[in-house]
Amino acid sequence: DGGITQSPKYLFRKEGQNVTLSCEQNLNHDAMYWYRQDPGQGLRLIYYSQIVNDFQKGDIAEGYSVSREKKESFPLTVTSAQKNPTAFYLCASSWTSVGTGELFFGEGSRLTVL
Amino acid sequence: GEDVEQSLFLSVREGDSSVINCTYTDSSSTYLYWYKQEPGAGLQLLTYIFSNMDMKQDQRLTVLLNKKDKHLSLRIADTQTGDSAIYFCAEKPGANSKLTFGKGITLSVRP
Numbered sequence: 598d599g600g601i602t603q604s605p606k607y608l609f610r611k612e613g614q615n616v617t618l619s620c621e622q623n624l625n626h627d628a629m630y631w632y633r634q635d636p637g638q639g640l641r642l643i644y645y646s647q648i649v650n651d652f653q654k655g656d657i658a659e660g661y662s663v664s665r666e667k668k669e670s671f672p673l674t675v676t677s678a679q680k681n682p683t684a685f686y687l688c689a690s691s692w693t694s695v696g697t698g699e700l701f702f703g704e705g706s707r708l709t710v711l
Numbered sequence: 712g713e714d715v716e717q718s719l720f721l722s723v724r725e726g727d728s729s730v731i732n733c734t735y736t737d738s739s740s741t742y743l744y745w746y747k748q749e750p751g752a753g754l755q756l757l758t759y760i761f762s763n764m765d766m767k768q769d770q771r772l773t774v775l776l777n778k779k780d781k782h783l784s785l786r787i788a789d790t791q792t793g794d795s796a797i798y799f800c801a802e803k804p805g806a807n808s809k810l811t812f813g814k815g816i817t818l819s820v821r822p
Contacts, residue, residue, distance in 0.1 A: 601753075637719065639799065639814035640754075655809070687753055699744075700810065702753030 599624050603688050603703035610675075610682070610710050618673045618706045620688035627693050629671035630700065633657060634685040643686075646671055647693070675708060683710045715802055715813035722819045729787040731816050733800035736781060740802040743776060745785045748797040748815070757785070757798075787818075795820045 601622045610616045622629065628647050632640040642655030646665040660679025665671055671690075675682045685707050689700040714736045723729045735743070741762050746754040760767045760774045760783075767774045773786040783800055797815040804811075 603753075637814060639715075640812040642809060645809065689753075699756050699759070700746075700754070702755070704753050705751070707751075 601688060601690055601701055601703035603686075603706050606704065606706060608706060608708050610708065612710055613677045615674055615676050616682075616708065618675070618686055618688075618708070620671045620673065620703060621669055622671075622690045622701075623669060624690055624701060625668070626690035626701070627668070628691045629665065630689040630691075631655075631661070631663065631671070631673045632687040632689065634687055634705075640687065643673065682708055684708060715800055715811055717798075717800060717813040717816045719814070720817050720819070722821060723790050725790060725792060725820050725822050727790055729790045729794070729818055729820075731785045731787075731798050731800075731818065733783040733785075733813055734781055735783065735800070735802045737802060737804045737811075738778075738781065739804045741805055742803040743774075743783050744801040744803070744810070745772075745774065745783075746799040746801060746812075748799065750796075754799060790818075790820050792820045792822065794818060 604619045630645040631643040634640050641657050643661050644663040646652035649668050652663050652665050662674045685705050687705050688703045691700050716734045744759040745757045747757050748754045771788045775784045797817050799812050799815045801810045801812045
C-alpha cells in the first residue's frame with residue numbers, strides 16, 4: 598500500500614534532549630513537509646522540501662532541523678533549542694510543491710517533553 | 712496577507728445537515744480546500760475548489776465559494792457519527808505558494 602509512515606507514534610523526551618521523528622513515503626512524491634499542530638492553533642509549517650537535497654524553512658523553523666538525503670525520507674529533529682516542543686507533529690507529501698497542492702498526510706507523532 | 716479563519720466547534724444531530732464556514736483574506740487564492748482529521752490521525756483531503764467555480768458537489772458534500780466575501784463553506788448532508796472530526800479549510804494563493812490552514816472546527820455528531 599502506498600502512503601506515508603511516521604514513527605514513533607508517541608515519544609517522550611526529557612528537557613535538553615534532541616529527538617528525531619521519522620517520515621517515510623513510497624508515493625514517489627517530490628515534495629515533503631513537516632507541520633506542527635497545537636490545540637486550537639491549526640497547522641503551522643516547520644520545514645518543507647521540494648526536491649532531494651534541498652529544503653526551506655517554514656513559519657516556525659527555530660529549534661528544528663531536517664535533512665532530505667533520499668526522496669523517500671524527510672526526518673525532523675527537534676532540538677533542545679526548541680522552547681516548547683510538546684505537540685503533535687504531522688508529515689505530509691505532494692507530487693510537487695506547485696500546482697493544486699493536494700497533501701497526503703501521515704498519522705502523526707505525538708511528542709511529550711517531561 | 713494570508714489568513715484563514717474558522718469558528719471552533721459545531722454540534723449537530725445525526726441525520727441533519729452540517730454547514731461549516733471559513734473566511735480567508737487573500738483575494739488571489741487560486742485553490743481552496745477542505746481537509747478532515749479524525750482523532751489522533753493525520754489529515755485527509757475531502758475536496759477542493761478552484762477559484763473560478765462557485766459550487767462543487769461530491770456525494771454528501773457541497774462546497775460553496777463566495778469570492779466577493781472571501782467565504783467558503785462545506786455542507787455535509789445526512790451527517791453521520793463517522794463525520795465527527797476536525798475540519799480544516801486551507802487556501803493556496805498561487806501555484807508556487809504554500810497551503811495556509813485555518814485553525815480547524817470540531818464537528819460533533821450526536822445520536
